[in-house]
Amino acid sequence: MEWRDVTMESRILPRSFYARHTVEVARGLLGKILVHGRTAGIIAETEAYLGGDDLAAHSARGVTNRTRVIFGPPGHAYVYFIYGMHECLNIVAEPSGKPGCVLIRAAQPLAGIDLMHKRRPTARTLEKLASGPGNLTRVFGITRAQNGVDVTRGTLVVRQWKKEHAFEIQVTPRIGIRHCTDWPLRFVIAGNSAVSK
């Protein structure tokens, strides 16, 4: 499928989609289409990072230079750098002023697959191209340059199919964190081979 076909058969998610509880947004983003430039893929794995007493969330220590976008208006990208080499994409949820964001951990490639392969030649299979948060940003070409951008317009957007088909959602604890390790806040499309681990 090419980028042109993806855009013809889908429409951009409105900001109201994101102005809800973070868990609703994390579940709702499954099956939606992440588009950046000529690359596109179906979101297959997400994690919710909440406000309040969720100590695993970057927002848990309040507003800093890094975390300010998480407290801002919904439907914006929060991209951070970790482990000296990887970048991770989140999308801000909740109404303005309330912290909450959704980590996009994996997507099933749809368009721009040649470009994705060029950006990550070590990927063994198509499904593994955008499997894992660091791999996903790498093949989509997403960096901290996209931190704070509006994902309801522009070159980094999330779209929904005009006709979406049903799937089952599997819920597990989040991966790779040190706090709140048993909270059921990771959501995957059951049986999807793009999912990490």
Place this chain on the structure above:
DNA sequence: GGTAGGATGGGCT
């Protein structure tokens, strides 16, 4: 099939 360890740099106390 599995896992231990290293690469690497910005954020925050």
Place this chain on the structure above:
DNA sequence: GCCCATCCTACCC
């Protein structure tokens, strides 16, 4: 100075 929401390779079953 010590985290850290990761990934890859090497090596072992």
